[in-house]
Amino acid sequence: MTYVKRLAGREESNAHIASFRPSLSGVVADGFLFKECIMKVKAKGLALAMTLSMAGTSAWAAATRDEPIQPITAPRTTHPAKVELGKKLFFETRLSKSGFISCNSCHNLSMGGSDNLKTSIGDHWQQGPINAPTVLNSSLALAQFWDGRAPDLKAQAGGPIANPGEMAFTHALAIDVLQSIPGYVAEFKSVFGSGRVDIDKVTSAIAAFEETLVTPDSPFDKWLTGDDKALGARELAGYKLFKDSGCVACHNGPAVGGNSFQKMGVVAPYQATSPAGGRADVTGKDEDRFKFKVPTLRNVELTYPYFHDGEAATLEQAVDVMGRLQLGRKYSEDEIGKIVAFLKTLTGDQPLFTLPLLPPSSNSTPRPTPFD
Amino acid sequence: MTYVKRLAGREESNAHIASFRPSLSGVVADGFLFKECIMKVKAKGLALAMTLSMAGTSAWAAATRDEPIQPITAPRTTHPAKVELGKKLFFETRLSKSGFISCNSCHNLSMGGSDNLKTSIGDHWQQGPINAPTVLNSSLALAQFWDGRAPDLKAQAGGPIANPGEMAFTHALAIDVLQSIPGYVAEFKSVFGSGRVDIDKVTSAIAAFEETLVTPDSPFDKWLTGDDKALGARELAGYKLFKDSGCVACHNGPAVGGNSFQKMGVVAPYQATSPAGGRADVTGKDEDRFKFKVPTLRNVELTYPYFHDGEAATLEQAVDVMGRLQLGRKYSEDEIGKIVAFLKTLTGDQPLFTLPLLPPSSNSTPRPTPFD
Numbered sequence: 001m002t003y004v005k006r007l008a009g010r011e012e013s014n015a016h017i018a019s020f021r022p023s024l025s026g027v028v029a030d031g032f033l034f035k036e037c038i039m040k041v042k043a044k045g046l047a048l049a050m051t052l053s054m055a056g057t058s059a060w061a062a063a064t065r066d067e068p069i070q071p072i073t074a075p076r077t078t079h080p081a082k083v084e085l086g087k088k089l090f091f092e093t094r095l096s097k098s099g100f101i102s103c104n105s106c107h108n109l110s111m112g113g114s115d116n117l118k119t120s121i122g123d124h125w126q127q128g129p130i131n132a133p134t135v136l137n138s139s140l141a142l143a144q145f146w147d148g149r150a151p152d153l154k155a156q157a158g159g160p161i162a163n164p165g166e167m168a169f170t171h172a173l174a175i176d177v178l179q180s181i182p183g184y185v186a187e188f189k190s191v192f193g194s195g196r197v198d199i200d201k202v203t204s205a206i207a208a209f210e211e212t213l214v215t216p217d218s219p220f221d222k223w224l225t226g227d228d229k230a231l232g233a234r235e236l237a238g239y240k241l242f243k244d245s246g247c248v249a250c251h252n253g254p255a256v257g258g259n260s261f262q263k264m265g266v267v268a269p270y271q272a273t274s275p276a277g278g279r280a281d282v283t284g285k286d287e288d289r290f291k292f293k294v295p296t297l298r299n300v301e302l303t304y305p306y307f308h309d310g311e312a313a314t315l316e317q318a319v320d321v322m323g324r325l326q327l328g329r330k331y332s333e334d335e336i337g338k339i340v341a342f343l344k345t346l347t348g349d350q351p352l353f354t355l356p357l358l359p360p361s362s363n364s365t366p367r368p369t370p371f372d
Numbered sequence: 373m374t375y376v377k378r379l380a381g382r383e384e385s386n387a388h389i390a391s392f393r394p395s396l397s398g399v400v401a402d403g404f405l406f407k408e409c410i411m412k413v414k415a416k417g418l419a420l421a422m423t424l425s426m427a428g429t430s431a432w433a434a435a436t437r438d439e440p441i442q443p444i445t446a447p448r449t450t451h452p453a454k455v456e457l458g459k460k461l462f463f464e465t466r467l468s469k470s471g472f473i474s475c476n477s478c479h480n481l482s483m484g485g486s487d488n489l490k491t492s493i494g495d496h497w498q499q500g501p502i503n504a505p506t507v508l509n510s511s512l513a514l515a516q517f518w519d520g521r522a523p524d525l526k527a528q529a530g531g532p533i534a535n536p537g538e539m540a541f542t543h544a545l546a547i548d549v550l551q552s553i554p555g556y557v558a559e560f561k562s563v564f565g566s567g568r569v570d571i572d573k574v575t576s577a578i579a580a581f582e583e584t585l586v587t588p589d590s591p592f593d594k595w596l597t598g599d600d601k602a603l604g605a606r607e608l609a610g611y612k613l614f615k616d617s618g619c620v621a622c623h624n625g626p627a628v629g630g631n632s633f634q635k636m637g638v639v640a641p642y643q644a645t646s647p648a649g650g651r652a653d654v655t656g657k658d659e660d661r662f663k664f665k666v667p668t669l670r671n672v673e674l675t676y677p678y679f680h681d682g683e684a685a686t687l688e689q690a691v692d693v694m695g696r697l698q699l700g701r702k703y704s705e706d707e708i709g710k711i712v713a714f715l716k717t718l719t720g721d722q723p724l725f726t727l728p729l730l731p732p733s734s735n736s737t738p739r740p741t742p743f744d
Contacts, residue, residue, distance in 0.1 A: 091482050093480070093483075094488075099487070099488060100477075100487065105472075110727055111730055111732075112732070116740075117470075117471055117740060121470065121742055125742075127742075313735075314735045316735070352727070352729070353726065354725065354726055355481060355724070355726070355727045360483075361488065361676065367677070370493055
């Protein structure tokens with residue numbers, strides 16, 4: 001897995017389209033991962049640098065500033081063939097009853113790992129009850145789903161497949177489909193030592209792929225690790241305000257969030273459009289009502305709209321609401337602009353990979369039934 | 373654009389999962405295309421061969437056998453930055469009213485450029501009237517759509533965007549969306565010399581990408597160009613039967629079809645489940661009723677189900693129906709098996725590319741309305 005510098009929307013950035021850097025990686029099915037094949041081109045001089053390293057992931061530089069946010073470390077992939085299988089399954093529409101919906105439908109890796117919709121579209125165009133959180137850096141969260149009902153990515157991955165409002169399938173039927181596809185049987189055998197497909201293997205492979213979906217090397221991370229020029233004055237002022245006014249109390253750590261459950265509407269109540277009860281739906285405790293997992297702010301410029309009900313269309317709206325409802329503070333337009341400028345420095349290098357080719361169904365593969 | 377050897381389902385093939393070959397390519401936004409970065413690994417010896425060629429597409433070997441089917445030639449890409457923009461637009465869900473459906477939804481490049489459904493799913497889960505044809509090698513066809521109502525890929529590309537049963541948008545609204553996204557404006561300016569987005573530029577870029585989606589170097593093409601060992605005895609027997617019994621009368625040329633309109637049901641009538649009238653819907657002529665563009669048989673093992681109404685679930689069924697209705701011949705089970713073995717040799721190297729990253733919407737970008 002390699003990463004590509006995202007075309008950023010930062011106010012003070014020098015980034016523009018010509019600086020777009022492609023980073024390429026491929027995985028061969030016997031489990032050997034080409035870690036990096038990074039090609040850099042300078043348009044004028046045609047200077048060409050090519051690196052091929054085949055070892056594990058190089059560690060990102062350790063943090064040198066003592067801040068409540070820490071830089072993201074790229075994951076160490078110990079089983080690249082499992083990651084490659086998980087990537088196929090992440091794009092596998094045949095895990096849905098309709099044959100039309102895959103993990104990537106709602107956690108679109110072309111779009112910040114989200115669908116950029118208020119709430120997602122499920123089987124038969126059902127309207128989902130809650131905003132699809134980004135899959136990017138989700139391995140850093142203390143639990144999965146807005147209410148934390150899944151302890152980890154593996155537990156999460158089985159949920160949407162069998163949810164009648166999402167992929168509307170059953171685990172048993174999904175396994176029947178995969179087991180009937182010779183290309184998958186061979187790949188499960190190669191990865192797990194047995195070609196017998198089961199939901200444990202499926203979700204384990206999907207989770208292994210998702211663990212690689214981290215976004216290191218954002219401008220803010222560069223600043224954290226010592227590059228004074230990585231942030232402009234307005235972005236730094238935004239970060240100072242983010243800290244001083246209290247945002248950082250919940251949005252901290254490597255994921256800038258994702259590590260606690262907090263009540264939505266601390267100072268003033270939030271009028272949610274979603275019926276979701278939050279953490280209370282899991283614990284049954286009344287004090288957990290409207291407590292949600294604090295979302296990561298990594299890549300937040302890509303993961304609009306915001307909040308568990310997707311009701312904030314822009315970052316400016318989200319910052320304004322958070323200030324008033326969580327902190328009891330009415331930010332000025334200038335203050336909001338500064339915080340948003342800071343938030344846009346949290347866009348890191350995006351996972352970039354070849355679109356997987358899925359093995360074809362056999363004659364015995366059960367066919368999808370989208371219109372039943 | 374580079375190509376990868378598809379994991380084949382051929383009966384006599386030695387191909388298995390360990391021979392899967394990743395081929396990588398990247399395009400930088402200034403228009404410079406890295407044509408090939410092919411890495412081959414032999415698992416045991418760790419032998420490593422890396423090729424980087426930056427010139428145009430290498431020509432495939434010319435046909436050496438005098439046959440009614442000709443090998444596919446890889447396209448010569450003259451404007452790689454336009455191809456790269458077209459690739460983004462092909463994956464762009466914001467070209468649909470819902471923000472959920474892209475070209476790739478129904479012409480899925482992980483699945484042979486098709487959706488593997490009888491008929492496709494459109495906005496609000498509408499059931500499409502006809503089977504989505506593969507986009508692979510579609511540039512070789514004499515016209516686009518089953519009834520040929522679009523003369524070329526550029527004319528086709530605008531259709532689904534504005535079709536109320538498919539992406540359900542309008543060209544004007546789609547252009548408003550793209551024009552509001554700074555990343556697209558910069559890229560249109562880079563490619564076309566002007567950042568003013570219009571439907572002509574959009575469809576031109578999508579067509580440029582689609583023109584690269586050809587699948588050369590199939591086992592049959594290798595045999596055509598002189599490799600006697602590329603086909604097994606049963607596959608060759610299938611090809612001989614394909615020729616001798618008349619299939620080749622319509623399925624010929626480089627695309628093994630796609631170059632004429634023919635009546636579905638020549639010897640006996642076809643009981644279609646689709647209301648489509650075929651070519652008559654375009655010409656208004658009664659003699660064109662139920663005439664459809666002959667589909668390409670390239671990669672046909674990947675593009676199930678078959679026929680314009682998707683009613684043939686397997687290749688065996690399709691061959692049986694074609695024999696009876698088009699040729700007045702009842703193939704034996706053994707004959708069908710041979711023809712199917714030949715058809716599976718038409719699976720070529722699949723286009724392989726990095727999943728594109730789409731530029732984020734701005735605050736002024738109109739939001740999708742999936743549930744209105």
